[in-house]
Amino acid sequence: xxxxxxxxxxxxxxxxxxxxxxxxxxxxxxxxxxxxxxxxxxxxxxxxxxxxxxxxxxxxxxxxxxxxxxxxxxxxxxxxxxxxxxxxxxxxxxxxxxxxxxxxxxxxxxxxxxxxxxxxxxxxxxxxxxxxxxxxxxxxxxxxxxxxxxxxxxxxxxxxxxxxxxxxxxxxxxxxxxxxxxxxxxxxxxxxxxxxxxxxxxxxxxxxxxxxxxxxxxxxxxxxxxxxxxxxxxxxxxxxxxxxxxxxxxxxxxxxxxxxxxxxxxxxxxxxxxxxxxxxxxxxxxxxxxxxxxxxxxxxxxxxxxxxxxxxxxxxxxxxxxxxxxxxxxxxxxxxxxxxxxxxxxxxxxxxxxxxxxxxxxxxxxxxxxxxxxxxxxxxxxxxxxxxxxxxxxxxxxxxxxxxxxxxxxxxxxxxxxxxxxxxxxxxxxxxxxxxxxxxxxxxxxxxxxxxxxxxxxxxxxxxxxxxxxxxxxxxxxxxxxxxxxxxxxxxxxxxxxxxxxxxxxxxxxxxxxxxxxxxxxxxxxxxxxxxxxxxxxxxxxxxxxxxxx
Amino acid sequence: xxxxxxxxxxxxxxxxxxxxxxxxxxxxxxxxxxxxxxxxxxxxxxxxxxxxxxxxxxxxxxxxxxxxxxxxxxxxxxxxxxxxxxxxxxxxxxxxxxxxxxxxxxxxxxxxxxxxxxxxxxxxxxxxxxxxxxxxxxxxxxxxxxxxxxxxxxxxxxxxxxxxxxxxxxxxxxxxxxxxxx
Numbered sequence: 178x179x180x181x182x183x184x185x186x187x188x189x190x191x192x193x194x195x196x197x198x199x200x201x202x203x204x205x206x207x208x209x210x211x212x213x214x215x216x217x218x219x220x221x222x223x224x225x226x227x228x229x230x231x232x233x234x235x236x237x238x239x240x241x242x243x244x245x246x247x248x249x250x251x252x253x254x255x256x257x258x259x260x261x262x263x264x265x266x267x268x269x270x271x272x273x274x275x276x277x278x279x280x281x282x283x284x285x286x287x288x289x290x291x292x293x294x295x296x297x298x299x300x301x302x303x304x305x306x307x308x309x310x311x312x313x314x315x316x317x318x319x320x321x322x323x324x325x326x327x328x329x330x331x332x333x334x335x336x337x338x339x340x341x342x343x344x345x346x347x348x349x350x351x352x353x354x355x356x357x358x359x360x361x362x363x364x365x366x367x368x369x370x371x372x373x374x375x376x377x378x379x380x381x382x383x384x385x386x387x388x389x390x391x392x393x394x395x396x397x398x399x400x401x402x403x404x405x406x407x408x409x410x411x412x413x414x415x416x417x418x419x420x421x422x423x424x425x426x427x428x429x430x431x432x433x434x435x436x437x438x439x440x441x442x443x444x445x446x447x448x449x450x451x452x453x454x455x456x457x458x459x460x461x462x463x464x465x466x467x468x469x470x471x472x473x474x475x476x477x478x479x480x481x482x483x484x485x486x487x488x489x490x491x492x493x494x495x496x497x498x499x500x501x502x503x504x505x506x507x508x509x510x511x512x513x514x515x516x517x518x519x520x521x522x523x524x525x526x527x528x529x530x531x532x533x534x535x536x537x538x539x540x541x542x543x544x545x546x547x548x549x550x551x552x553x554x555x556x557x558x559x560x561x562x563x564x565x566x567x568x569x570x571x572x573x574x575x576x577x578x579x580x581x582x583x584x585x586x587x588x589x590x591x592x593x594x595x596x597x598x599x600x601x602x603x604x605x606x607x608x609x610x611x612x613x614x615x616x617x618x619x620x621x622x623x624x625x626x627x628x629x630x631x632x633x634x635x636x637x638x639x640x641x642x643x644x645x646x647x648x649x650x651x652x653x654x655x656x657x658x659x660x661x662x663x664x665x666x667x668x669x670x671x672x673x674x675x676x677x678x679x680x681x682x683x684x685x686x687x688x689x690x691x692x693x694x695x696x697x698x699x700x701x702x703x704x705x706x707x708x709x710x711x712x713x714x715x716x717x718x719x720x721x722x723x724x725x726x727x
Numbered sequence: 728x729x730x731x732x733x734x735x736x737x738x739x740x741x742x743x744x745x746x747x748x749x750x751x752x753x754x755x756x757x758x759x760x761x762x763x764x765x766x767x768x769x770x771x772x773x774x775x776x777x778x779x780x781x782x783x784x785x786x787x788x789x790x791x792x793x794x795x796x797x798x799x800x801x802x803x804x805x806x807x808x809x810x811x812x813x814x815x816x817x818x819x820x821x822x823x824x825x826x827x828x829x830x831x832x833x834x835x836x837x838x839x840x841x842x843x844x845x846x847x848x849x850x851x852x853x854x855x856x857x858x859x860x861x862x863x864x865x866x867x868x869x870x871x872x873x874x875x876x877x878x879x880x881x882x883x884x885x886x887x888x889x890x891x892x893x894x895x896x897x898x899x900x901x902x903x904x905x906x907x908x909x
C-alpha cells in the first residue's frame with residue numbers, strides 16, 4: 178500500500194465504500210481533483226504476485242469472490258416461497274472488486290439502450306423506463322474510462338455501435354480459433370462479426386505488460402497486470418496523489434447521518450472485527466448492485482425508518498439478472514481454446530429489440546471458451562455423454578481441446594418484485610442480516626433466451642460443428658451482473674438517485690455502481706458502470722467546490 | 728456466466744476458506760516431499776482401498792493414466808482432511824452404504840476393493856445415481872485435473888492426457904482454425 182493513511186476522527190472530504198469497477202474510478206477522480214479520500218473495502222488487498230492458475234482455489238472455492246460460508250445468501254423465486262441458502266449472486270470481494278476476476282468484456286451501451294421505454298412502450302408487470310440521461314451524456318466518460326483503464330478493440334468494426342469521439346486506445350486482441358470460426362460463419366449468414374472490445378492490454382500500456390495469452394482471465398486475477406482492473410490502473414493513480422487511502426478488510430455496516438440529515442461517515446468492522454467510525458464530509462457508496470442496497474437498508478434510523486435514502490421505497494427493488502443463453506459445440510480439429518483470452522469475436526446483429534419477434538428482447542452473442550480442465554470434465558460435456566468410465570475419460574480428452582461455446586448476453590426486465598432485502602433470520606459472520614434475493618425472470622426474458630439459443634444453433638451449424646449442446650434456458654445461473662436496486666431518475670418518487678448518482682434524500686450521499694441501472698441493456702455492465710462513475714465523480718468535484726455538499 | 732452455472736449446479740463444493748486451501752496445499756507439498764511412504768490422514772487403509780476402487784471405475788487405467796496413476800485417492804484424503812472436511816460424514820455414510828450394496832450383490836467377496844473388474848462395474852452401476860457417487864465423481868475429477876499442488880494429478884498426467892498445459896505464456900496461432908479470420 179503506497180497511499181497515505183488518515184485518522185478516523187478527522188473527516189476526509191470523501192469516504193468511498195467499495196473499491197471495484199466504480200469505487201476505484203471515483204477514488205482516482207476525487208483524489209486527483211485534490212480531495213482527501215478514504216476507500217473502505219470489505220475484502221483483502223492482493224497483488225498480481227498473490228494470484229495463481231489454481232482452478233480449485235479460484236473457480237471451485239470462490240478465491241476472489243464472496244464466500245457464502247462467511248456471508249450467506251438466501252434465495253427465493255417469489256415472496257410466497259421460503260428463501261433457501263444459495264449462492265445466487267457473486268461479486269469480487271477484494272481491492273479492485275469484480276474488475277479483477279471478470280472476463281473483461283467491455284461493451285458500451287447502444288444509444289437506444291437509454292430510451293427503450295419510448296421506443297417499445299409499456300411492458301405490463303414491469304417498471305421498464307427510460308434513463309434520465311442519454312448516450313451523449315455518457316460518451317465522454319466512456320472514452321475517458323477506455324483511456325484510463327486500457328481497453329483493446331477496433332472502432333467502427335461494429336456497425337451497430339453508437340458514435341464514439343475517439344478510437345480505442347489499443348488495437349484488438351489476437352483472434353483464436355473460436356473467433357475465427359465464428360467470424361467466417363456469421364459473415365456467411367450475412368451478420369457482422371467484430372473483434373471483442375476487452376479490458377485487456379493487446380500492447381504494453383502505461384507501464385503495464387501486454388497480455389501473454391496464458392488463458393486464465395475469467396475467475397482469475399491477472400498475473401502480469403494485463404487485465405485492466407481498477408486494482409492495476411486507476412487505484413495506483415489514486416494512491417500516487419498522496420491523498421487517497423485504500424483501507425482493505427473494512428466491512429461497512431452503517432452510514433451515519435447527523436441531525437440535519439447529512440452523511441457524516443460510516444461505521445465498519447476492521448480486520449479484527451472491531452467497530453470503527455470513519456468520519457467524512459461526503460459519502461459515496463460503490464459497493465455493487467446488491468451490497469449498496471443492503472447497506473442503505475441496514476442504515477435505517479429514526480429519520481430514515483425504511484432505510485437510508487429510501488423515501489421512494491425503491492432501494493433494493495428492480496434487481497436485474499445476468500441472463501443469457503449458453504451453447505457449446507465440438508469440432509473436428511483442435512481449437513486449443515484454453516490458450517488466450519476467453520472471447521475474441523462477437524455480433525450485435527440481434528442486439529436491438531424487434532416487436533415482430535413477439536417479445537421484448539435481444540442480445541449480443543460472443544464466441545468463447547471459459548472452462549478450465551476439471552470444470553470442463555464436470556460441467557462442460559454434452560448432457561448425453563457418459564458421466565464416468567473409460568468412454569467418458571476418452572471423450573473428455575477428445576472434447577477438451579475441440580470444444581468452444583457461444584454465449585448470448587440477454588435482457589432482464591426490471592420488476593419491483595425482484596429484490597434485495599435483509600433476511601429476517603439468517604445472519605452473516607459479523608452478525609449482520611444475510612442478503613435475501615428474490616428473483617424470477619419475466620416471460621419475455623425467457624422467450625428471448627430461447628430465441629437467442631436458436632440463433633446460436635444456426636451459427637454453430639454454419640460453423641460446421643460436429644455436435645452442439647446446451648443447458649435448458651430456464652435454468653438461469655448465479656448472477657454476477659448486479660443491477661437496478663438504486664435506480665437513477667429525475668423523479669424522487671420513482672428513483673433512488675438523481676441523474677448524477679446523488680441520492681434524492683441526502684445531499685452529500687451518492688450511490689454509483691450497477692445499482693443505478695434503469696434497464697440492463699444486453700448485460701456487460703462494466704463499461705457503463707465506469708462511465709457513470711466518471712460522470713458522478715465529475716459532478717461531485719463541482720458540487721464540493723461550490724460548497725453544495727455541506 | 729456458465730461458470731456460475733456450474734456453481735449453481737454444485738454450490739455445495741464452494742465450501743473451503745482460503746486458510747483451509749492454503750493448509751491443504753501445504754499438507755500436499757509436505758506429503759509429496761515424503762513420497763516414499765504417503766500416508767492417509769482421514770481414510771483408514773480399507774476405506775482408502777474401497778474409495779480408490781470406485782474412483783478407478785470413474786477414471787479407469789488403460790488408454791492413458793486413470794485415477795490410480797494420478798494419485799486421486801491422496802487428493803481426496805487431503806480434501807477431506809482440509810478444505811472439504813464437511814464431507815467426511817458423507818464419505819463415512821456413503822462407504823457404509825456401498826459396502827452394504829456390495830454385501831447384497833456379491834456376498835462372497837471380501838471387500839469392494841477385492842471385487843473382480845466385472846463385479847466392480849456392476850456395483851458402480853448400482854450406485855451411480857446416489858449423492859455419494861456424485862461427490863466421489865467430483866472429487867475424482869478434481870484430483871485428476873486439478874492443480875498438482877493438491878496431491879492429485881501426479882506429474883501432470885491428467886493434464887497431459889487431455890492435452891492441457893499450464894504455461895505462463897502462449898503465442899498464436901493457438902488452434903487449427905485461427906488463420907480463417909481475416
